[in-house]
Amino acid sequence: MTxxxxxxxxxxxxxxxxxxxxxxxxxxxxxxxxxxxxxIVGESGCGKSVTALSIMRLQRPGRIxxxxxxxxxxxxxxxxxxxxxxxxxxxIAMIFQDPMTSLNPVFNVGWQVGExxxxxxxxxxxxxxxxxVSMLGRVGIPSAAARAEDYPHQFSGGMRQRAMIAMGxxxxxxxxxxxEPTTALDVTIQAQILDLLRHVNREFGTATILIxxxxxxxAGMCQRxxxxxxxxxxxxxxxxxxxxxxxxxxxxxxxxxxPRLDAEKHEPLRPxxxxxxxxxxxxxxxVFHPRCAFRIDRCTRxxxxxxxxxxxxxxxxxxxxxxxxxxxx
Amino acid sequence: xxxxxxxxxLDMPAVGIETxxxxxxxxxxxxxxxxxxxxxxxxxxxxxxxxxxxxxxxAPVFSLITNVQxxxxxxxxxxxxxGLRHLLGTDELGRDTLTRLIWGxxxxxxxxxxxxxxxxxxxxxxxxxxxxxxxWIDDVLMRFVDVVLSIPAIFLFIxxxxxxxPNAITLAAIVASVGWGSVARLVRGEVLSVKQxxxxxxxxxxxxxxxxxxxxxxxxxxxxxxxxxxxxxxxQIILIESALDFLGLGIQPPTPSWGNMLTNSQSYFFRSGxxxxxxxITIFITVLASxxxxxxxxxxxDPRLKS
Amino acid sequence: MLAKYVxxxxxxxxxxxxxxxxxxxxxxxxxxxxxxxGIDLNPALRxxxxxxxxxxxxxxxPFYEWYLGWLWxxxxxxxxxxxIDGSPVMAHILDRLPNxxxxxxxxxxxxxxxxxPLGVIGALRRGSKTDHALTVVSVAGFxxxxxxxxxxxxxxxxxxLQQHGLPWLPSSGAFSAYNGGDFFDRLLHLILPATVLSxxxxxxxxxxxxxxxxxxLSQDYIRTARAKGMSERRVVYLHGLRxxxxxxxxxxxxxxxxxxxxxxxxxxxxxxxxxxxxxxERALQYDYSTVMGVTFFATLLVIAGNLLAxxxxxxxxxxxxxx
Numbered sequence: 001m002t003x004x005x006x007x008x009x010x011x012x013x014x015x016x017x018x019x020x021x022x023x024x025x026x027x028x029x030x031x032x033x034x035x036x037x038x039x040i041v042g043e044s045g046c047g048k049s050v051t052a053l054s055i056m057r058l059q060r061p062g063r064i065x066x067x068x069x070x071x072x073x074x075x076x077x078x079x080x081x082x083x084x085x086x087x088x089x090x091x092i093a094m095i096f097q098d099p100m101t102s103l104n105p106v107f108n109v110g111w112q113v114g115e116x117x118x119x120x121x122x123x124x125x126x127x128x129x130x131x132x133v134s135m136l137g138r139v140g141i142p143s144a145a146a147r148a149e150d151y152p153h154q155f156s157g158g159m160r161q162r163a164m165i166a167m168g169x170x171x172x173x174x175x176x177x178x179x180e181p182t183t184a185l186d187v188t189i190q191a192q193i194l195d196l197l198r199h200v201n202r203e204f205g206t207a208t209i210l211i212x213x214x215x216x217x218x219a220g221m222c223q224r225x226x227x228x229x230x231x232x233x234x235x236x237x238x239x240x241x242x243x244x245x246x247x248x249x250x251x252x253x254x255x256x257x258x259p260r261l262d263a264e265k266h267e268p269l270r271p272x273x274x275x276x277x278x279x280x281x282x283x284x285x286x287v288f289h290p291r292c293a294f295r296i297d298r299c300t301r302x303x304x305x306x307x308x309x310x311x312x313x314x315x316x317x318x319x320x321x322x323x324x325x326x327x328x329x
Numbered sequence: 330x331x332x333x334x335x336x337x338x339l340d341m342p343a344v345g346i347e348t349x350x351x352x353x354x355x356x357x358x359x360x361x362x363x364x365x366x367x368x369x370x371x372x373x374x375x376x377x378x379x380x381x382x383x384x385x386x387x388a389p390v391f392s393l394i395t396n397v398q399x400x401x402x403x404x405x406x407x408x409x410x411x412g413l414r415h416l417l418g419t420d421e422l423g424r425d426t427l428t429r430l431i432w433g434x435x436x437x438x439x440x441x442x443x444x445x446x447x448x449x450x451x452x453x454x455x456x457x458x459x460x461x462x463x464x465w466i467d468d469v470l471m472r473f474v475d476v477v478l479s480i481p482a483i484f485l486f487i488x489x490x491x492x493x494x495p496n497a498i499t500l501a502a503i504v505a506s507v508g509w510g511s512v513a514r515l516v517r518g519e520v521l522s523v524k525q526x527x528x529x530x531x532x533x534x535x536x537x538x539x540x541x542x543x544x545x546x547x548x549x550x551x552x553x554x555x556x557x558x559x560x561x562x563x564x565q566i567i568l569i570e571s572a573l574d575f576l577g578l579g580i581q582p583p584t585p586s587w588g589n590m591l592t593n594s595q596s597y598f599f600r601s602g603x604x605x606x607x608x609x610i611t612i613f614i615t616v617l618a619s620x621x622x623x624x625x626x627x628x629x630x631d632p633r634l635k636s
Numbered sequence: 637m638l639a640k641y642v643x644x645x646x647x648x649x650x651x652x653x654x655x656x657x658x659x660x661x662x663x664x665x666x667x668x669x670x671x672x673x674g675i676d677l678n679p680a681l682r683x684x685x686x687x688x689x690x691x692x693x694x695x696x697x698p699f700y701e702w703y704l705g706w707l708w709x710x711x712x713x714x715x716x717x718x719x720i721d722g723s724p725v726m727a728h729i730l731d732r733l734p735n736x737x738x739x740x741x742x743x744x745x746x747x748x749x750x751x752x753p754l755g756v757i758g759a760l761r762r763g764s765k766t767d768h769a770l771t772v773v774s775v776a777g778f779x780x781x782x783x784x785x786x787x788x789x790x791x792x793x794x795x796x797l798q799q800h801g802l803p804w805l806p807s808s809g810a811f812s813a814y815n816g817g818d819f820f821d822r823l824l825h826l827i828l829p830a831t832v833l834s835x836x837x838x839x840x841x842x843x844x845x846x847x848x849x850x851x852x853l854s855q856d857y858i859r860t861a862r863a864k865g866m867s868e869r870r871v872v873y874l875h876g877l878r879x880x881x882x883x884x885x886x887x888x889x890x891x892x893x894x895x896x897x898x899x900x901x902x903x904x905x906x907x908x909x910x911x912x913x914x915x916x917e918r919a920l921q922y923d924y925s926t927v928m929g930v931t932f933f934a935t936l937l938v939i940a941g942n943l944l945a946x947x948x949x950x951x952x953x954x955x956x957x958x959x
Contacts, residue, residue, distance in 0.1 A: 088863055093864075102853060102856040103860065150958070151954040237926070323844035372816055472651060479942070485929060489663075491922060572901050591784060591787060598795045624775075
């Protein structure tokens with residue numbers, strides 16, 4: 001059994017607002033083993049980005065109020081800021097959704113991609129640039145040496161994202177967190193970027209956390225997936241298993257609501273009823289119960305924990321934990 | 330609904346999060362007024378301006394009561410320090426400072442309001458026409474505005490004062506002749522952004538004529554910007570006008586204005602520091618009130634701009 | 637492409653200059669029909685003198701001829717002659733110009749040097765007592781009339797200090813007439829006027845920098861920078877400030893007319909021998925042509941300053957430089 005590389009244990013991150021305390025991350029736990037690609041999937045606002053930012057300790061103005069993030073024997077939530085800076089960009093790297101706004105418009109790409117090596121290795125400008133150019137080449141940017149002198153606005157969307165990936169990998173981190181890396185891109189470019197991420201995962205052995213709301217992306221990329229809802233993990237397991245027989249009604253509903261090539265003709269798309277909950281004022285019991293097709297009485301009162309359902313899958317659902325099946329409703 | 334500013338704080342993409350209570354629907358103007366009312370500093374500043382305007386209007390009444398005229402010279406009582414008989418002292422000709430300040434308010438506020446009215450009228454007309462029609466009309470008009478705004482205003486005012494002996498009205502016209510430029514740009518900007526919105530297209534499609542569109546649809550949307558410009562403008566104009574008066578190119582003595590009360594002040598520095606301080610403090614307080622009120626109005630209309 | 641951008645801005649400037657000349661001459665035209673400014677103040681002028689004066693000012697020729705003639709002279713550096721003593725306006729301008737430039741550029745430099753740190757502090761300590769204090773000072777700062785501030789500073793730092801036998805700051809002129817004129821002397825004379833001129837703009841600019849910084853710091857690329865593991869100081873000053881300063885240049889360009897205007901008032905209050913004071917003195921003597929010439933020149937200064945600002949902006953923002 002390989003030791004997990006990263007282990008998030010019961011993480012709680014909150015935001016204080018004028019209207020109340022928003023529990024953005026409400027008891028999230030998961031593991032990441034070396035070299036694996038883990039998907040975190042959920043709707044906008046479910047807390048997946050905040051979880052990632054919390055791992056990096058970039059969650060301000062939010063606060064991590066409890067829980068642990070174990071990485072190589074250290075609890076990241078307890079490190080000092082300068083200790084954390086040693087880890088950011090070097091051992092755990094993060095790339096973001098919109099490469100146009102995520103790159104600084106006044107510095108050229110080569111300079112930005114080389115910045116981590118100047119920061120963490122103390123390399124001089126020339127050496128950093130050389131390594132940046134090499135990295136840019138490896139992520140598939142043609143004429144990398146010339147392109148490195150260009151500015152972000154001179155790159156196309158796909159190339160920018162490649163540059164961001166290069167920037168994230170330049171210190172060969174052990175973990176790469178990709179927050180919606182393809183959402184802002186054209187569909188054809190999306191496929192290329194995902195290919196690149198797969199390639200990177202193989203070649204560098206970097207464990208990847210892929211955050212997305214797109215189930216299709218997860219299906220193609222991730223060995224394991226966790227499903228988040230309202231700040232909590234509601235299901236986790238190997239991707240094929242979760243997709244084939246989901247053990248949480250939310251996952252089940254999600255899968256039913258997307259159009260599938262292999263579906264029966266005339267089968268209607270079923271959107272999930274209701275709206276996502278107000279994170280300041282969560283429903284009692286299981287957070288999903290107001291929208292759940294399978295709810296029973298207990299769901300309105302008690303909060304289900306994330307428990308093992310079968311050999312490989314975990315789910316936080318009273319119904320499936322009791323052995324119930326999720327079948328067409 | 331959690332408003333946009335709060336969502337930014339949440340650092341998450343905006344989503345239709347529902348709060349429990351439903352608030353009654355209010356018009357934009359009502360909402361803005363509520364916001365303004367909640368801003369105590371802003372309301373106080375606005376009240377101050379109103380009070381000053383009132384004082385200015387009632388200047389003759391004041392003189393009637395105290396039996397002191399702003400022009401009454403009394404060479405026995407020059408440079409009197411502030412005291413019971415003359416609350417703010419007297420000037421180099423024995424005239425009561427407080428009375429002169431009150432009468433001076435008539436000039437300063439009067440010219441300021443008049444100038445603002447003129448600037449806004451001309452500026453918004455030009456801005457609306459320019460923004461609405463676009464094309465070469467827009468190019469020509471905006472080039473013209475560029476030209477007018479490039480000339481350092483004071484030089485232009487000096488020139489014009491040489492040509493037209495200024496009284497309050499012509500002075501207002503002179504200052505407005507430059508001021509309309511920034512208003513025009515402002516209004517044009519608003520018009521351009523409103524023009525994009527679909528309801529303009531919809532209104533056109535039901536056959537509304539240009540004039541109607543401009544007056545009944547564009548103007549109400551442009552009004553907030555104009556109101557903010559007016560509130561802030563009063564203060565800015567007072568600064569300009571008092572500088573002109575100070576230079577001797579505006580309102581001429583013996584009519585008192587806050588600016589011309591300081592014209593010869595350098596000659597009596599050694600005699601009375603108060604004489605230098607009081608008119609300036611008055612200007613400062615008035616302009617400050619105008620700025621604060623203008624900011625409050627701006628925040629009331631568009632709370633997202635609040636820092 | 638930077639070259640194209642510069643060319644475009646230059647062309648726009650030329651158009652504006654032409655427009656200014658038009659306005660200038662329209663103004664002069666309103667008087668040339670019958671009234672020569674100041675003429676009714678000098679009863680000793682005989683009709684022949686008046687006619688001569690008008691001829692010398694070109695007032696008896698048709699408008700377009702006059703306009704072209706005027707443009708031609710201006711292009712050759714002839715900005716007209718004084719109505720008082722016939723001396724060339726350009727000579728007076730060139731004589732005083734260095735002083736005005738000295739005052740104005742010092743004010744801009746002081747303004748930037750003070751407003752940037754204040755704005756950054758305000759942004760970093762947003763909502764704190766320091767921020768509120770700075771905001772209050774800023775808002776108060778642009779309610780103070782410049783001429784009055786000048787008077788008050790003279791009162792405090794020149795008059796009162798002198799009265800109490802303490803060392804005081806000079807309040808007029810650019811340098812002392814007696815054994816003065818060296819660098820330090822000039823510096824002393826520069827202090828009060830430059831402070832007054834820059835004060836107003838420091839208030840405005842510090843507020844502006846503050847909001848510019850706040851906006852920049854909320855951008856995604858700042859989050860990326862932090863994720864790379866750099867110190868907060870580097871994030872703010874290298875990645876953040878570099879972006880926040882760019883719009884300031886545009887703002888300064890827009891404020892130039894006001895700066896030059898304010899410069900006139902400050903020059904008058906402090907007896908600073910610049911072109912503003914020149915215009916004022918000559919205005920008092922109804923020397924219309926000199927005032928006209930100086931006004932036009934001042935406008936050219938503003939336009940040139942704007943062009944400079946545009947250029948600087950183009951250089952600093954790579955989105956313009958490499959379009």
